[in-house]
Amino acid sequence: MQMTRRTPRDVNRSFGKLIVVAILIATTALSLFPLFWMLSTAITPGSATIKTPPSLIPLPTGLLGAGTDLPAWIRERAYSPTLENFHELSTQTQGNIWRWLGNSAIVAISITVFHVLFDSMAGYAFARKTFPGRNLIFGLLLSTLMIPVQVTLVPNFLLISRLDLADSYLGVILPGFADVFGIFLMKQYMQTLPREIEDAARVDGANEWQVFWRIVLPLAKPAVATLAIFMFMRSWNNFLWPLIVLRTGAKYTLPVGVATLQGEFSTNVGLIMAGAAVAAVPMIVFFLLFQRYFLGGIRIGALKG
Amino acid sequence: MARALPLEHVTARRPSGRRTRWREYRTGYLFVLPSLAMFVIFLFGPVIWSLLLAFQDASLTRRDWNGLDNFRTLASDRVFRKSLVNTAIYAAVTVPVHMLVALVLAGMMKPLAARWQTFFRAAYYLPAVTSVVILATVWRWMFNPRFGAINQMLDLGPVAWLSRPNLALWAVILSAVLTIPAAGVVMYSAAMGSIPEDLYEAASLEGAGAVRQWWDITIPLLKPTSLYLIVMYTIWAFEVFERVYIMTGGGPAYATTTIVQLIFDTGFRDWDYGVASAQAIVLFVIVAMVSAVQFRLFRSEVEY
Structure with a gap:
């Protein structure tokens, strides 16, 4: 093995790299701290949520009992994790917290499915078909x-009220469809697909819908996945519009419901954080599963953050 | 970017007979129709309606034209002015900080191995996948005077961050600034990755140090990304709502009321549709103007 001599410059460089990595790790910790604090509070027994120093270290009950010799600084900050806040929240809201979860799922899935369908149809037409006014409509x-x-907001609320859709899922869902991003994404992607396969299908007697549904849409799968994830995340997290449309507690979506918890249980932070966790955890899992589509979505400018 | 590619006109086969041409048109229209209908009903229509409402005395029960009265009301309304100032301060602090943090973090990640870059990107982005409502709920708890993380960690004693008029806006801003601008990091690091390595090699050969390379190569070549990010972050900052609504509700004494918070209060608490529409139009004009200025300042013809 050959020995390489470490020059002062190398030492400097690796020292610099160490600092860089240290800063990156520190910022990562900063970035994740609110989520950690939320989850930690959510599984802290009620009495332990409000104390000094804060309970931050979850330990099994056995370790916390008398006779174990934990250092004092750990013992002061330790708590035995429990799901009692979730049970309590469920009882206190009369099960609404789980209804909100279901409502959010219904709303987000409906918006996602129809958005992806309509956007790919429009994207296909803009990418492939010629018709008078095409560029004008796309520009508009x-x-x-x-x-x-x-x-x-105001006109759409008046419109939804007139259609008698106030306080309904449909009222939450419908206005979300007027969004051009997906059309743009699908058009750009479909323009890169080879035309020959479509033409071949037409020669084989496929009609326009079949060409779109059986040939183009499957080929556009990567774009469809990105768009679906984008739409799902956005509608799952959407707040202002559902807040305006929904009036009945049982119909709330998660963000709207969690926002009301603050007013109701201002003294019981454990319950509020449990509610926040119910809203956050599905998206976190979803992100960890489909990470690469998310990061792809950011790169094309789709996602906030 | 928005225009149809010229190439397409070359490859698109002009439909021959009149009937086939009409068939092609019809397919096009039918495929666009569902989306277009949604836009007409829920966007184009409402925008026009909003413009009309701005010149009306409109509430749950009344509806009368009142010319420029709504805008006159706004011009002399102290709360509206306060909301403009608050929003401007929020944007003026958060946008430069976000831009700078995104740029620096992306630059720091650049020399790392690909999987570490992916790890950091994911870690930064993770909070952003949850609703701002959720994060703001946590921040409100963290700012709790007695038991919140902030006061406990800084050992400040019971500072009531969110209920003191001179602190509340800064607490809200702090919560935004301490959130890593993940989209910015991801976009900057993608853009940095696409700068050709030989530019740096050539610069090294000519004796340019790391700092010089950063200023003369990286920064100028990132200009298009910077333009995009500054416009987006500015728009998001001017439209800030959830963070304020959850953390303070606009209070105390309008100390944190932003434009969108005020539109919400005016339209859906006071049910004054006319004034709320006028406020929304002012927001629209401000956002459009700020974006136009930024486009002019940052526009560049860099190609590489």
Whole structure:
């Protein structure tokens, strides 16, 4: 093995690298701390949530009992994790917390499915079909990116009320479809697909719908996955519009419901954090499963953060 | 970017007979129709409606044209002015900090191995997949005067961050600033990865040090990404709502009321549709103007 001499410059460099990694790790900790604090509070027994120093170290009950020789600084900060906050939350909200979970799922899945369908159809037409006004319509749709969504809140609320859809899932779902991002994404992606397969299918007698449904859509799977994840995350987390439309507690989506917990249980932080965890954990799991699509989605400018 | 690629006109086969051409048109229209209908009903229509409402005295029961009265009301409304100032302060602090943090972190990640880059990107992005509502709920708890993480860690005693008028806005801003701008990190690090390595090699050969390379190669070549990010972060900052609604509800004494919080209060608590629409239009104009200025300042013809 050959020995390499470490010059002062090398030492400097590896020292620099150490600092860089230290900063990155510190910022990672900072970034994850709120989530950690939320989950930690959610599984802390009620009485231990409000004390000094804060309970931060979950330990099995056995270790906390008398006769174990834990250092005092650990013992002061330790707690035995429990799900009692979740049970309590469930009873106190009369099961609404789980209803909100279901509502969020219904709303997010409906928006995702129909958005992906409509957007790929429109994207296909803009990418492949020629028709008078095509570029004008596409330009008009793209120009909506400039319009802050808040401009449409009042009129959309009046519209939804007139359609008798206030306080309904449909009222939450429908206005979400006026969003150009997915159309743009699908158009860009479909333009890169080879035309020959579509033409071959047409020669074999497939009609336009079959070409789209059986050939183009399966080929566009990566774009469909990115779009679906984007839409799901956005509608799962959406707050302002459901807050305006929904009135009945049992119909709330998770963000709206969790926001009301603050007013109701202001003294019981464990319950509020348990509610927050119910809303956060599904998205976190979802992210860990489909990470690469998320990161792809950010790169094309789809996701906030 | 938005225009159809010229290549397409070359490859698109012009439909021959009149009937086949009409069939092609019809397919196109039918495929666009569902989306277009949604846009007309829930976006184009409402935008026009909103413009009309802005010039009306409109509430749950009344509906009358009142010319520019709503805008006059806003011009002399102290709360509205306060909301503009609060939003401007929020944007003026958070946007530069987000940009800088994103740039520096992406730069630090660059020399690392690919899997470490992926790890850090994911770790930064993880909080962003949860709703701002959830994060703001946690932040409110962290700012709790007696038992919150902030006061306990800083050992400050019971500082009531969110209920003191001179602190509340800064607490909200702090919560935003301490959130890693994950989208920025990811976009910057993707852009840095696509800068050709030989540019740096050439610069090294000519004796340019790391700092010089950073200023003369990395920063200029990142300009398009910077433009995109600054415009997006500014828009998001001007539209800040959830964070404020959850952490303070706009209080105390309007100390943290932002434009969107005020639109919400005016429209859906006071049910004054006319004034709420006028406020929304002011927001629209501000966002459009700020984006236009940023485009002009940052536009560049860099290609590599």
